[in-house]
Amino acid sequence: MLAIHRTCNPDNAGEYQYVLTTIVGCDDHYGADAFDQALEDAIGVKATDDLTIEFTLREPQPTFPIILSLWMTFPAPVHLLPNSGDKWPEGASAPGKLAYNGPYVLTSYAPQASVELAPNANWAAPAGVSPTLDKLIIKFIDDLATAADAYRNNELSSTDVDLTQLETLRSDFGDGVEYFKFLAPSTRGLEMQMKTPPLDNEKVRLAFSRAIDREELNRVVVQGGNEPTTSWLPAVTGGADPDAYADTVGFDKDAAATLLADAGYPNGEGFPVLTILVGDSPAAKLTAEFLQQSFKTNLNIDTEIEIVDSATRSDRFTNEQFELFPGGWIQDYPDPENWILGLFDTGGTLNNYNCSMQEIDDLVDKARFNTNDTERKQQYADINELISTHACGIAPYWHENNHWLIKQNVVGMRENMAGQDGAMPGDWAAEAWGLAP
Numbered sequence: 001m002l003a004i005h006r007t008c009n010p011d012n013a014g015e016y017q018y019v020l021t022t023i024v025g026c027d028d029h030y031g032a033d034a035f036d037q038a039l040e041d042a043i044g045v046k047a048t049d050d051l052t053i054e055f056t057l058r059e060p061q062p063t064f065p066i067i068l069s070l071w072m073t074f075p076a077p078v079h080l081l082p083n084s085g086d087k088w089p090e091g092a093s094a095p096g097k098l099a100y101n102g103p104y105v106l107t108s109y110a111p112q113a114s115v116e117l118a119p120n121a122n123w124a125a126p127a128g129v130s131p132t133l134d135k136l137i138i139k140f141i142d143d144l145a146t147a148a149d150a151y152r153n154n155e156l157s158s159t160d161v162d163l164t165q166l167e168t169l170r171s172d173f174g175d176g177v178e179y180f181k182f183l184a185p186s187t188r189g190l191e192m193q194m195k196t197p198p199l200d201n202e203k204v205r206l207a208f209s210r211a212i213d214r215e216e217l218n219r220v221v222v223q224g225g226n227e228p229t230t231s232w233l234p235a236v237t238g239g240a241d242p243d244a245y246a247d248t249v250g251f252d253k254d255a256a257a258t259l260l261a262d263a264g265y266p267n268g269e270g271f272p273v274l275t276i277l278v279g280d281s282p283a284a285k286l287t288a289e290f291l292q293q294s295f296k297t298n299l300n301i302d303t304e305i306e307i308v309d310s311a312t313r314s315d316r317f318t319n320e321q322f323e324l325f326p327g328g329w330i331q332d333y334p335d336p337e338n339w340i341l342g343l344f345d346t347g348g349t350l351n352n353y354n355c356s357m358q359e360i361d362d363l364v365d366k367a368r369f370n371t372n373d374t375e376r377k378q379q380y381a382d383i384n385e386l387i388s389t390h391a392c393g394i395a396p397y398w399h400e401n402n403h404w405l406i407k408q409n410v411v412g413m414r415e416n417m418a419g420q421d422g423a424m425p426g427d428w429a430a431e432a433w434g435l436a437p
Contacts, residue, residue: 001053002076004045005084011035012085015318016072016332018342018349022061022369035085059369062376066333075101103131103431114139125431132434142310145282148405157410157435158424161403163222164282173405180404185237185419187229187339188328189396190291194354196323198272202390203263208324209249209395210256211298212291218398221286226398233384234399238336238377240384242399248389253298260299268300274323275304279313287326320352328394331420336380340364344387353393360386409436 007014008026011034020026024044032039044056057064067073077099080089089097098106103125104117115138119131141147144162148169151159161169161179173179190208192199199205214228230250233239243250257267265271276291278284288305295301303324308316316322332338342348345364346356360383367379388396404425406413412433416426426432 001045001047002078002081002084003073005040005043006076006081007072008043009035009040009084014072015349016070016342019067019070019072022057022059022064024056024058040084060371061369062371062373063333063335063337066335070333104136107135112140123431129431131431136430136433142281151405154407158404158406158413160424161405162282163225163403164286166223166225166403169405178405178408180406180414180417180425181225181401182417183227183234183236183419184400184402184421185234185331185334186328186400187232187234187396188226188326188398188400189232189394191317191322191325191327191353191394192391193320193323193325194356194393195320198263198265199274199323201263203259204265205391205395206249207256207259207263207299208295209391210252210259211294212395212397213251213294214397215251217287217290217294220290221283222398225403226400228398229396230388231384232387232394232396233336233339233381237331237334237339238381238384239339240381240388245385245388249391249395256298257300260301265301271299271301273302273304275306276324276326277306277308277313277316277322278326279310280307284326291324291326317352320354325353328396328400330400330422334420336377336384337367340380340383340387341368344383344392351393355387355393357386357390357392360392410434411436 004020004023004026006012007017007020008023008029010030010032017026017030025039025042026044029036029039029043046054048054080097080099100120101123103120103123105120106115107118108116117136117138118134123130139156141150141159144160145165147156147159148162148165150156170179190212192205192208194200214230218224218226218228227242229242230245231240231242235241260266260268260271276288278288285305285307292303292305295303317325317327329339329343341364342350344351344355344360346361363379363383367376367383370376370379386392387394402417402419402421404417406425410433412429413425416429416432418426418428421427
């Protein structure tokens with residue numbers, strides 16, 4: 001109950017509240033100016049006994065059981081956070097400040113450096129699989145080139161890969177030996193702030209999209225490591241094939257120039273200088289430089305690049321303080337609605353680029369609680385086409401692959417690699433990690 005109340009509490013401003021909108025009263029409380037006890041009490045979730053929680057929904061939602069497996073519904077420790085508005089404790093490893101229900105517990109924490117974990121003696125191991133490691137150290141290394149050097153020096157057992165070094169790393173460590181790649185349910189593209197003129201003009205957004213040579217971008221920036229696309233939703237998640245909308249939004253410099261002229265900026269004349277906001281990583285900077293050159297070459301317009309740290313970049317995006325933003329999405333749960341709800345419906349809590357189309361909103365209203373699964377998924381496919389072909393907030397340019405280096409004596413990571421991995425291979429099955437004798 002507490003986790004649901006925390007997500008619906010307006011004082012917490014939980015960005016993922018939109019996935020709980022079907023719970024009676026959650027929207028009412030979240031939409032209030034501040035915490036209201038009566039509104040919290042009216043939320044449709046209650047414990048009927050020690051082992052049963054009852055939810056009252058506004059309408060049947062086919063994906064609700066999946067949503068209940070996500071982090072915003074995980075049990076919250078009432079002995080540490082008795083009220084829904086209590087702040088999550090800081091200081092990490094201080095005794096009594098955190099509760100654990102996973103295979104490991106935190107034993108030490110060095111901010112921006114590392115954490116050390118030890119097996120959780122109270123963890124109920126599913127299927128009898130318990131942690132075999134005495135200690136697990138996770139290091140925070142922003143520069144993946146530095147991480148690769150640490151991996152070479154046997155200071156790391158596994159690391160994410162700097163895609164700007166992909167060919168060298170694949171050659172040095174062997175494809176399928178220590179280097180591994182697998183498709184992630186993730187799409188990246190150029191996000192455009194539609195409340196900022198002239199990005200509110202669809203022809204301008206389409207001109208930007210058609211000025212991007214996705215194949216060349218993929219080759220130059222990540223050495224062919226990703227999958228170029230014109231579709232927001234990957235085909236495997238109920239979207240469309242990568243080239244499905246190539247004739248509408250794919251690379252065509254002549255069509256791009258015509259669109260910009262039709263928008264009132266022939267040969268780029270009078271077009272304002274927009275800023276591309278990126279993080280401080282080699283791939284991010286290369287991406288921004290490629291886009292900048294593409295817009296200059298194909299549209300004759302100038303753009304500026306602003307490089308910021310990851311925290312600033314995230315904060316600027318959340319507060320809609322950007323113009324052009326190479327960003328995107330990675331799936332939270334395996335259903336096409338996760339690529340749409342909150343992201344492209346008008347006023348959605350994650351719709352930071354302010355996409356707003358009545359056709360999208362109407363289809364969302366039809367699909368959200370549609371129990372006809374075939375019809376529902378087609379409605380989301382139709383929304384995907386609208387997003388992609390109107391560049392509504394984003395011009396997709398590739399689907400991501402995950403790339404990892406894993407030492408041969410490490411077990412449990414390769415075997416449990418999945419597209420949902422958020423930090424490292426098999427990160428939802430850390431209890432399976434180990435070292436071969």
